[in-house]
Amino acid sequence: MTKAASDVTVCRISSIGKRGVLVIGKDDEETSAVVAGSIYQSMKPVPGDRVETVLKGDQLVVERILPRGSVLERTSPLGKSHIIAANLDRVLIVVSISDPPLRTGFIDRALAASEWRSLKASIVVNKIDLVLSREDRRLLSEVISVYRDGAAYPVYPLSCESGEGCAALLEDIRGETLVMTGPSGAGKTSLARLLKPGLNLRVGALNPKTSKGRHTTVSARLVPLGDGTSLIDTPGLRMFSIEHIPTDRLQDCFPEFEPYLGRCSFRNCRHLSEPGCAVKEACSQGAVAEQRYLSYCGFMKDAMEGSSR
């Protein structure tokens, strides 16, 4: 633990429970602590937060949350901003091709949310041991082509079952704090367990009838991997909502649009059905992947319908 003053110790929040929190201190050990009531008047702690703690008797008390460097945010089902985790270097979007089936809309929303908060993002395609059919292999190549080749996001195809591809990921993330997001059952907790052998977190089999996950992880948890690397596991999401991103800023959340912005006939072009749109033209020439452009149009439509309700 870093000594900030004689009796103040800086720790990192690992998880939030009903009665208190778990904090990570020196040598990556986990300790339970209570949170001083005054903190909740300003903000709620989240995994990844750096906090000042004081030992009172034999009870560790969190007294202050240090200013946050970066956060990943989503819109909750109640329409409120939900800060998922703080002080992050990268977002890992964990998906699979089948079991559960790939939904590129999820990836595009999570990428937009990462861009909105200026966070680096990468895609983990887990369960490549199950990618056997021609159709699944085609989907995997498409993910690599659309996201890695078309938008410069790192893509890590891997298998937590066989371990294939995991070393390359581990090599690239050394020293970083990462938060994982993805649909239930994609294998986020399995990845944390693979990278931290002995980790006591539950993984859950998919529902065999629906091929969907069963929402096994119920609260986010920061897992120290050693070497200053921290991986934050989170509960699976049905959808990554991005209603908090203003409509006129969505275009900035698609980095491959950037060379074309400002080149449309209309200065305030929304890149939907306006004539002389440079983004649409780039899409029809194949310079912007159609799937990504269509996601953008869908998000714009959702946002415009939402704001007129």
Ligand SMILES: Nc1nc2c(ncn2[C@@H]2O[C@H](COP(=O)(O)OP(=O)(O)OP(=O)(O)O)[C@@H](O)[C@H]2O)c(=O)[nH]1
């Ligand atoms: N075949 C195969 N199965 C895997 C792989 N990784 C994970 N699984 C299985 O997928 C299921 C779901 O894994 P979890 O790690 O619990 O998934 P999760 O993303 O944490 O799910 P939630 O906590 O519900 O969000 C478990 O039965 C795992 O054993 C893999 O690479 N290949």
Ligand SMILES: [Mg+2]
């Ligand atoms: Mg899990």
Ligand SMILES: [Zn+2]
């Ligand atoms: Zn345009």
